[in-house]
Amino acid sequence: MNHASPHTASHVHEYEYEYEHDAGDHSEILDLDADVLAEHIASITAWLPVGAGPRHIVDLGCGTGAGSLALLDRFPGAEVTAVDVSAAHLHRLQEKAAGAAGRLRVVRADLDAPEWPDLGTPELVWASASMHHMSDPDRTLRQVHDLLAPGGLFALVELAGFPRFLPADAPEEAPGLEDRCHAALDHHHAERVPHRGADWRTKLTEARFTVEGERTVTVDIGPPHTDAVGRYALSSLRRLRGSAASALTAEDLTALDRLLDTDSAHSVLRRTDLGVRTERAVWAARRT
Structure with missing residues (x-):
């Protein structure tokens, strides 16, 4: 290739x-x-x-x-x-x-x-x-x-x-959260999108x-990233939550919801490492 x-x-x-x-x-x-x-x-x-x-x-x-x-x-x-x-x-x-x-x-x-x-x-x-x-x-x-x-x-x-947006050690309270979300999404798609x-x-x-x-x-x-990347990450992670939520722990869901809360200091929109x-x-x- x-x-x-x-x-x-x-x-x-x-x-x-x-x-x-x-x-x-x-x-x-x-x-x-x-x-x-x-x-x-x-x-x-x-x-x-x-x-x-x-x-x-x-x-x-x-x-x-x-x-x-x-x-x-x-x-x-x-x-x-x-x-x-x-x-x-x-x-x-x-x-x-x-x-x-x-x-x-x-x-x-x-x-x-x-x-x-x-x-x-x-x-x-x-x-x-x-x-x-x-x-x-x-x-x-x-x-x-x-x-x-x-x-x-x-x-x-x-x-x-699905694209990835966060560093491997993020967020601080749940390092590797995105990897676990992706694993749940892969399982979801294996059942629903077989091709x-x-x-x-x-x-x-x-x-x-x-x-x-x-x-x-x-x-x-x-x-560094543009504002569009921040909005892309927010919109994408919201959809990722919809597919992965049932397979995540309560701790991971709490960490993900903090990233998705646009009023929070922990919002994905306020991260500089996207x-x-x-x-x-x-x-x-x-x-x-």
Whole structure:
């Protein structure tokens, strides 16, 4: 694999923390993800082996449009069709893309449906942090293959779990709290998101794609950090609590709630040692 880490100084999805694509409005956290990880998303779009710029791109599971907007910027001659099941996400994307409205089309659709609406014949399909949520990803990959123009490219971006924000010895009263939260989240996702961490290279090959490139983008931002990182950490840890709470001790829950209390001196917003650490895996696969 090639390794890139522009900040070692990521729709994907987008890139992309773990969230349920059909479980309500996640616009705030998706917007923060796009803001904080914009440089990493741009590095992925710049790496894609597309040759001549595509004229039509489809973004599957677009969320609030981190990938769509990056692709519009990367390929100024292209039009993007953005697909998501959430009307709130699509509305937010339209607001953010007002200046490129003539190049953006939004389509509300359930990608788990056996038949998709007419999405045209794109030369590039982008899917960030969406494929592992499909009930039958093998069928979805075949649908993507058939959707693409001959010779077209599929960019699949997946996340290496939920981002981390705290140092290993934090917080002082519960060192290693984030590790324990992640262990609980991994157990939660093993039951509810069985395709997380799938062997995508093999699945792409079985769907008749030729994998032309594969890389891992390492995200390691700060400290020091921006206000957006603080808000991203707060929003993300709130969602992490929702999934991990039942597996945590009372002491860990108390420590986590102190971090989430924005009125507390211990609030995550007041910490100076926050960072963002995660990885995104990317596959570039050709319809031959």
